[in-house]
Amino acid sequence: MQAYRTLVIAVVVVAVAISSFVAGMSYGSYSTALESEKLLASERERVRQLEAELASKQSELNSALNNVERLDALLNESKRLLSESEERVTALQTTLSNELENLRRSNSDLSRRLSEVEARMQRVESQVKTVSQAIPILNQLRGVEALGPDRNATINYWLDIKGLVASFEPALTPSVDRVINNVNGLFDYYEWIGRYPGENASAEAIVQWLFSLPPSYEQYVNAVNQFVDELLTSLASKLSALRDSIS
Template identity: 40%
Template sequence: LVEENRRLSEEIASLTKTVADLKAERDELSSRYEALRNSISELERSVNSLTRENSDLRGSLNELRVKVEKAKGVVEKLERAVPVYNQIAGRDKILNILLRDLQLQRFENLTRFRQQLVSYWEGVKSSVAEYDPALTPSVDRVINSVDGVIDYIKWLLAAPGEGASAEEVVSWLQRYPQSFDAYQNNVLRFLDEFMVSVSTQIIALRDVSP
């Protein structure tokens, strides 16, 4: 009986140790599982953060691309304004040549001069159409009023001579062609509209610059 009690005690002790070992292993596994779960949660947070950052980066990149495309469009339009500017910079050249010839008494053909003046403004209109078609009606107004220049030249040619009376001079001054003022006003209106358009494009370029 003593021997059986001893064996039973040994078995109980062994069983107790086994249970304790199993509990320790369970606790270790539970701790490792919790650590693994925390690692997975941290990894998920990192993935979500990277996903958001990637999405933000894609959004910023797309926004930058849109701005670059807009800027390119504005620059291309401004480049088309250069020929117009170059042409209008010499807008008085033909008239100055005509007045010089008139002063030297070499003026002969008003019809030919009118054709040259119309041709010049038609060239301006062609360049304007490439830059901003909305401005072409303004050039048309100039073209339609070039006869005012012819009227002005004719008026100058009809100026009284040195021996003219005061009444003749007054009469001549009263015949000053308003059509010439209309031509000049149309030219100035076109120039104003053109410069406003260019200024608008420059402001647009500043606004869309990356």
């Protein structure tokens, strides 16, 4: 009997222990479930936040991609405009280079023509100056027939002409020297005039006087005429050259 009680008590104790264990297990499972729910809710919130953040980042990425596309399109357009600008600049440079070359050629041609005109003007001025130097010679020659028997005055007269001729045409100075060398013929002429027999002289005396005209005078006259011819020929040649230079 005692053994039976002991067995019953043991069974009861075991049952109580098992019930306590089961109750403890149930309470522990409930607590674990609550913690799991909290953790799951927290993770769900974290996932939601991450999804929202991911959506925001995706939106930013899409916006950035759109910006990249716009920038790429803008870059391509800029490249096209730059290429067109470079082509226009190249064409403009070519045009300017051609125009500059044409201007250089025109300037060179104008400079050449200007040099020719200046040289021509200098030549004309020189020719006019030379021709003008004949004027005082011609004026001086107007008095050749008025030369008298004064030897010094006559020689000085021709020396003055020689100086003028040397400036006009040096090649003519020998012709003036020829006149000076024959100037005694002029004085012989005046001596011959002084031997005129008079109006009452006989015809024979007058004829003899006429035939006694000194040959030296003819040589003087020929020398003067030769000089004048050479002077006029030279002047005509210079005037012709001047007309050619002007025309």
